[in-house]
Amino acid sequence: MTTNQSNGVPRAGAGAERGLSWEEARRLEAQGKSNAGTTVRTRSVRQIVTEHLLTTFNCINLIMALLVAVTGEWRNLLFMGVVLSNLAIGILQELRAKRMVDRLSILTDQPARILRDGEEARVPREGIVLGDVILVSHGDQVPADSTVLWGAASVDESLLTGESRLVPKAAGDELVGGSFVVSGSLGAREARRRRGRPLELRRPERDQRCRLRLGGRRGGRGGARRALGPLRLVPQALGLRPRGRRGLRDRRGPLRARPGARCRARRRAGRPHGARARRVLLRRLRRAGLPVGEPRLLGQVVLRDELRPSAADTMSYFVAQGVELIVISGDDAATASAIAARAGVPRAGAAVDASGLDDETLARSVRSGRVFGRVTPEQKRTLVRALQAEGGTVAMTGDGVNDILALRAADCSVSFACASDAARNVSDLVLADDDFSHMPEVVAEGRRSINNLQRSASLFLVKTVFSTVVAALCVVLPPYPFIPVQMSLVSTAVIGIPSFVLALEPNHDRVSGRFLDNVLRRSLPAAAVISLGLLVALLSRGIDQMSFSESSAMCMAIVSVVGFALVWLICHPLNGLRVALLALVVVVVAGGSLAFPDFYRLSPPSPAMLIVLGAISLASWRLFGRLFERSCSDGRVAGAVVRLMDRMTGGSSHGFAED
Incomplete structure (x- = not known):
């Protein structure tokens, strides 16, 4: 394998079909040429302690304590006991929350796919080293800056550029770490350590928002304004408003069960399976060689999404709380409507086919429609913004790349551990066990x-x-x-x-x-x-x-x-x-x-x-x-x-x- 003389890392075109060997990877990792220690899930201990110590109120209290000490009235320093207790409780609570969130992050983080010794392997993102051949496809997040070796894909780089337009990538193009693959698949070689990539350089300038995972409690931090920062999104967006409460969900994520499909064969023909939430796949069966006689339908295969066992109960809870449930899907409107009805969504029969609607008409339809089919990613975002324009607070659930735009636009975004990297990384709340029934909790x-x-x-x-x-x-x-x-x-x-x-x-x-x-x-x-x-x-x-x-x-x-x-x-x-x-x-x-x-x-x-x-x-x-x-x-x-x-x-x- 040919290497770069300056750093010992294989050149972009060398050994692309085999990738690095495990021995080379271990050597590069020992040299510090890996992503280890660069993943920031939460704030560091130093940042937490510093933020709690260096506050306006602490400075004022310290000055007041010094002035009291000068007077010799030591009894009046009793208030500092409350200040120090509050400080200690705040720091300890946040350190505990940090440990819990970091542990849950490890459980929910998806490993990266790479080539090692010519075989596909899965390693933690921090285990990628310089020169590794990274494999990414639809729904994956690019783990590090790299150069495309083969394949073609459309990539969303909005986390870096702020623009939502898709960028086509082909052999020789640069991939930015943190971007999302919307369609296609690529093989790329890592070209820069994460500490030096553009998205990592921009991290200190952005708010370090810590996503809540179910089961990870974020502790208070000593002040009324600060204590609720991490928790504010959940109660505000999930149906606590008597006016304008909206819950928007992609039907595939929270409603559909994920175990293997069940097959049923029916001898009947001509049934309106599309209106019964069934996708019908017909295939003409022929003998090998020349067909004998006229083509004749021998059978049909019906595929139906199975609802999660808890879907109906969860929907009933939100209905009882006065939340307006809206289902959006890229599937046929009749199919989505039938699934919504089975899940207990009110007015599920008010289905709207969004395939032929412009943005203005679609925005008006949110007043009457409760199920939207044939919805594009851009239209999902339009629906969210239309609900917000009417004074509603919107919670959006989704698990696919096509839900990213709507998840970003929503007041509260919810995804699942099994969702695509893109959906999980833009969501405010990630359900670690993929169970939507935890939302009432x-x-x-x-x-x-x-x-x-x-x-x-x-x-x-x-x-x-x-x-x-x-x-x-x-x-x-x-x-x-x-x-x-x-x-x-x-x-x-x-x-x-x-x-x-x-x-x-x-x-x-x-x-x-x-x-x-x-x-x-x-x-x-x-x-x-x-x-x-x-x-x-x-x-x-x-x-x-x-x-x-x-x-x-x-x-x-x-x-x-x-x-x-x-x-x-x-x-x-x-x-x-x-x-x-x-x-x-x-x-x-x-x-x-x-x-x-x-x-x-x-x-x-x-x-x-x-x-x-x-x-x-x-x-x-x-x-x-x-x-x-x-x-x-x-x-x-x-x-x-x-x-x-x-x-x-x-x-x-x-x-x-x-x-």
Whole structure:
């Protein structure tokens, strides 16, 4: 075999019919001329730790801690314990998620086909070395930059160029690693290590999106905005909206079973098998040599796709959740319609043959059609965009190269481990066991995440709002009524502990409304009542000549009472866990204040202070209850705040749980 003198790698034309030998491959791998270590499935440990450490809030907290340390008030550094705990939990959760996703990626990654010693072999993509002859065909992703040796194919290089047009490839042309073979087959020799190929050089400039596999849970990362980044696509796109929920699916992937075909012979002729979801293949049978007599039909072979056993139940679930199911297929519309009807898709008889429709007519037909046949890849994308234009959120399932355009355009794309490389690599969710019946579990997990985060975010936002208001009030009515250690106690009791416990509780209730609206409806009444109560407390301390410790104790009590009231309402309906949570909140606040008054700088309340505190607390509880009920039922104030935020942020404050 002829080699290149500069690097010892076989030239592009040498030994193409045999490829490298296993001995040559081992030598090149030992020299570091392989793809080993270049596959980035998730972010590195260093990236995870750095992203959690170097945040704006951590920098602010560190500066505040240094300023507190300068004053010598070491007790006020208690808040750093919460900061460090949150940091450690976030890092550990994401490292655990990284390990799980990496393991699932190994299970679902398809090996590459290469020639070794003249025979076809399958090796992990990281096992390809320079000079290997790579074999790719319809549906495969090119594992590395290479030069075409033989064959012809149409290749999609949009991951690199951004253009969806197909590029023809023939002998002598360059193949870009990461591109997809749409049609044809090729043999090519690897010409560049992955670290040097164009797609790899562009990787740091792109968002490193980690696809979710079923069974790989992505942990929270310490902040409300960050904790739901990986999970946001699933609940948003899979039917949690009362208006405009669409589920788009290619009929071959989620509905069709994949075991071997079953054959049935029928003696009848002239049956309309196309309308019964059967593809009929007729072949004229002749004797060897000259035909004897007139041709006569001896029989027919009927092929029918078998439905997955769980297909009907899964479709019924989505129908019950109010999801509009639409089936698209490249097959005959009547065939696709019959399969959809067997699977339980509503209005499956509303079939549309898309072969003669232009884009505008096809877009209009989504309002009435539920099954589309003879659909091209471009038309699938047109259907997705038409549904989105009507205000819908679209989830698309597919497993073939012809589904790539639609999968990319959808809000959520779902594929299977057995799907083509192209479909799996562009999908947001890959079902590792090829079982579509797991989709209800995915929806339930998304609902749990959104519902629990809404409750937790309501608690966090209360503190943010009233702290801002009180800080502004104290410019006129100094001093600020709290010291950091006091806020640490209250925040831990009425925010930290409830948020942690409620986030672990299963909650599969259907999501309604928009995320930010739902959070503001719960948090604004509590923040307003706390701010009003603290204003009264600030004014009363000047009248009764309260000491700072007495004033702080009264302000802590007001925040604790309203905070407990918010937790009480959020926990309804009550169960054993929530009752225990409410008791724990009371124990932490009361126990900490009564057991360690000197540590928290609190003074025993005087009779006059008890009267004022009791009146303010009772009024705050009653007022909060009324405002909370009105805010949850009306929502005009929360809506006005959201619209104001939209104008300030250019419409980006809607949140991710919009239904």
